[in-house]
Amino acid sequence: MSWKKDKVRKPAKPNEALTRRDFLQGAGVAVSGGLLVGREPAIAASPDEKAKVLGPEAVPITLRINGKAQKLTLEPRVTLLDALRNHLDMTGAKKMCDRGTCGACTVILDGKAVYACSVLAIAAQGKEILTIEGLAAGGKLHPVMTAFVEHDAHQCGFCTPGFVMASKAFLDKNPNPLQQDVEEGLGGNLCRCGVYVGVRQAALDAAKARLGEKGGKAHGKV
Amino acid sequence: MQAFEYANPTTKEEAVRLLANQWGEAEILAGGTDSLSLMKDHVSTPRRVVSLQAIKELRGIEFKPATGLRLGAMATLSELIESAAVRREYPALVEAAEGVRSPQILNMGTVGGDLCQRPRCWYFRAGYGLLARDDGKALVPEGENQYHAILGNSGPAYFVNPSSLAPALIALGAKVRVFGPQGTREVGLDKFFLTPASDDQRECDLKANEILTDILVPPAKGxxxxxxxxxxxxxxxxxxxxxxxxxxxxxxxxxxxxxxxxxxxxxxxxxxxxxxxxxxxxxxxxxxxxxxxxxxxxxxxxxxxxxxxxxxxxxxxxxxxxxxxxxx
The missing domain is CATH 3.30.390.50 (CO dehydrogenase flavoprotein, C-terminal domain)
Structure with a gap:
């Protein structure tokens, strides 16, 4: 395959990248782009441009997760999902396809469901990030979680955190959904065990429970 | 994913200055729903990623009865679907966006990203280049071509354009605004998409240091x-x-x-x-x-x-x- 021959360059080890950059900066040598690598001159590198460019080495990043500010040092290429799982030990969001297709990594960013694998951590700064860990505040299950338990809306459980987060974001926006709304609204998550019926019932029931608390009237059951 | 440097400009002028003058050096980050996957698969290996997410003038959806619709290239597909004016005046655009279905992709994916996304061709995605060739031999004609082109497929390109919005936008007579070092130019969307003749070319009329800024749709009353x-x-x-x-x-x-x-x-x-x-x-x-x-x-x-x-x-x-x- 052609990429094996010439396209893939080995990712530089972080400290190597740092060393090269530090060396060039520290030495204070006016190195022309062409001397570095053949590819260099195509990218603008005037000082004012350079100042706004971060990385590729790890840079300080602050993420606001479940109401708390978390300070990290990450390379710009690190996704929000990897930041959560590998750097913050928050393994609720699952890494399954890692290609924005399965929904197992779903988190809520500024109130909207997103795939954490398809967001760069550096680009999630300044946003409110809600993960499954933040949903059961104080050890009390969120109504969506309770409904998932009651409806057995899981089998192996790997897709469950993503489905719970997607359901919460969906119900926040559609407090009184019909069956078809639920089917469409949870269309961004996959379950290979096939617990879709349970998940949809759970979402409908969670909506009912919430409306009941507020004295509203829910649409009919499934 | 190969390591890259990251820039988050706040104006389109700044963004264009940060881009490279040849493809492959720098990549644009819009919603990220597909571009990050391409980088993870080493199909795309930029040394710099330029995010357009902080450029306010690329956002927004406005409708005026006299002039029609302006979609900011960075407006999300969710924003398109939820726009009362789009729902009323251009229902086919809403249907096209809704076909994407996944709320997560609708929330992140942008209108400009939908138009500029790279083909789904599995040879391209597996590293055989845009024209899917191995040692100069085209792999698609005798290969797994069940999802490839049935029209305009005399070669060397056999992939299909993956955009959800483009057919409806073209049928509505839309044009796009492109911004680059020389300023703004407008292109009819029907002329915007190109069939590449070599692996170095892209599927649309954008240069490596240009960005899509707006999509303009004429009024569709009647x-x-x-x-x-x-x-x-x-x-x-x-x-x-x-x-x-x-x-x-x-x-x-x-x-x-x-x-x-x-x-x-x-x-x-x-x-x-x-x-x-x-x-x-x-x-x-x-x-x-x-x-x-x-x-x-x-x-x-x-x-x-x-x-x-x-x-x-x-x-x-x-x-x-x-x-x-x-x-x-």
């Missing part, structure tokens, strides 16, 4: 419009064939028609043959069927995708019938 997509799964899937239809009627007679197919050729594929069938007629099932047949009359399917000819034909027929029944 038209009837619809799309129809055929896909294997109801969610998390790209269509196998799609059609967008915009009709202008005089009483019950078709005064003019635009028919554009999606997912059948390396570019969104206008079907003037179908339009010619419709003009001057009253829409009926037989007329719609005849137009569908005309739309694919020049199809040249590959070894494994003849089924797509039938799907495209039916997509055109059903889009016409849906447009005639409802529409704007």
């Amino acid at each position: 038209t009837k419009m619809a799309i129809y997509e055929v896909r294997q799964r109801e969610a998390l899937d790209y269509p196998l064939a799609a059609a967008a239809v915009v009709l202008r009627l005089d009483g019950k007679t078709v005064k003019s028609a635009r028919v554009v197919l999606g997912h059948v050729a390396p570019v969104p594929w206008p079907a003037p043959e179908a339009e010619a069938v419709l003009v001057g007629k009253t829409i009926s099932e037989a007329v719609a069927d005849e137009a569908g047949k005309a739309a694919v009359s020049k199809a040249t399917p590959l070894s494994k995708n003849a089924y797509k000819v039938q799907l495209a034909r039916v997509a055109v027929k059903r889009a016409i019938l849906r447009a005639a029944q409802g529409g704007a």
Whole structure:
């Protein structure tokens, strides 16, 4: 395959990248782009441009997760999902396809469901990030979680955190959904065990429970 | 994913200065729903990623009855779907965006990203280049071509354009604004998509240091419009064939028609043959069927995708019938 021959360059080890950059900066040598690598001159590198460019080495990043500010040092290429799982030990969001297709990594960013694998951590700064860990505040299950338990809306459980987060974001926006709304609204998550019926019932029931608390009237059951 | 440097400019001028003057050096980050996957698979290996997320002037959706619709390239697909003006004036655009289905992708994915996304061709995605060649030999014609082009496929490109919005936007007569070092230029969306002749070229009329800024759609008052997509799964899937239809009627007679197919050729594929069938007629099932047949009359399917000819034909027929029944 052609990429094996010439396209893939080995990712530089972080400290190597740092060393090269530090060396060039520290030495204070006016190195022309062409001397570095053949590819260099195509990218603008005037000082004012350079100042706004971060990385590729790890840079300080602050993420606001479940109401708390978390300070990290990450390379710009690190996704929000990897930041959560590998750097913050928050393994609720699952890494399954890692290609924005399965929904197992779903988190809520500024109130909207997103795939954490398809967001760069550096680009999630300044946003409110809600993960499954933040949903059961104080050890009390969120109504969506309770409904998932009651409806057995899981089998192996790997897709469950993503489905719970997607359901919460969906119900926040559609407090009184019909069956078809639920089917469409949870269309961004996959379950290979096939617990879709349970998940949809759970979402409908969670909506009912919430409306009941507020004295509203829910649409009919499934 | 290869390590890269990251820039988050706040103006389009700054963004353009940060981009490279040749492809491959720097990549644009819009919604990230597909571009990050390409980087993870080392299909795309930029040394710099330039995010457009902080550029406010690229956002927004505005409608004026006299001039029509302006979609900021960085408006999300969710914002498009939720826009009352778009729902009222351009229902086919809402249908096209809703076909994406996954709320997570709708929340992150942008209008500009939908138009500029790279092909789904699995040879391209597996590292064989945009034209899917191994040691100079084209892999698609004798390979796994069940999802490849049935029109405009004389080579060297065989992939299909993956955009959900492009067929409907082209049928509506949309144009795009492109910003680069020389300033702003406007291009008709029907001219924006290109069939590449080499692996170094791209699928659209953007230079490496240009960005898409706005999509402009003329007013569509008095038209009837619809799309129809055929896909294997109801969610998390790209269509196998799609059609967008915009009709202008005089009483019950078709005064003019635009028919554009999606997912059948390396570019969104206008079907003037179908339009010619419709003009001057009253829409009926037989007329719609005849137009569908005309739309694919020049199809040249590959070894494994003849089924797509039938799907495209039916997509055109059903889009016409849906447009005639409802529409704007």
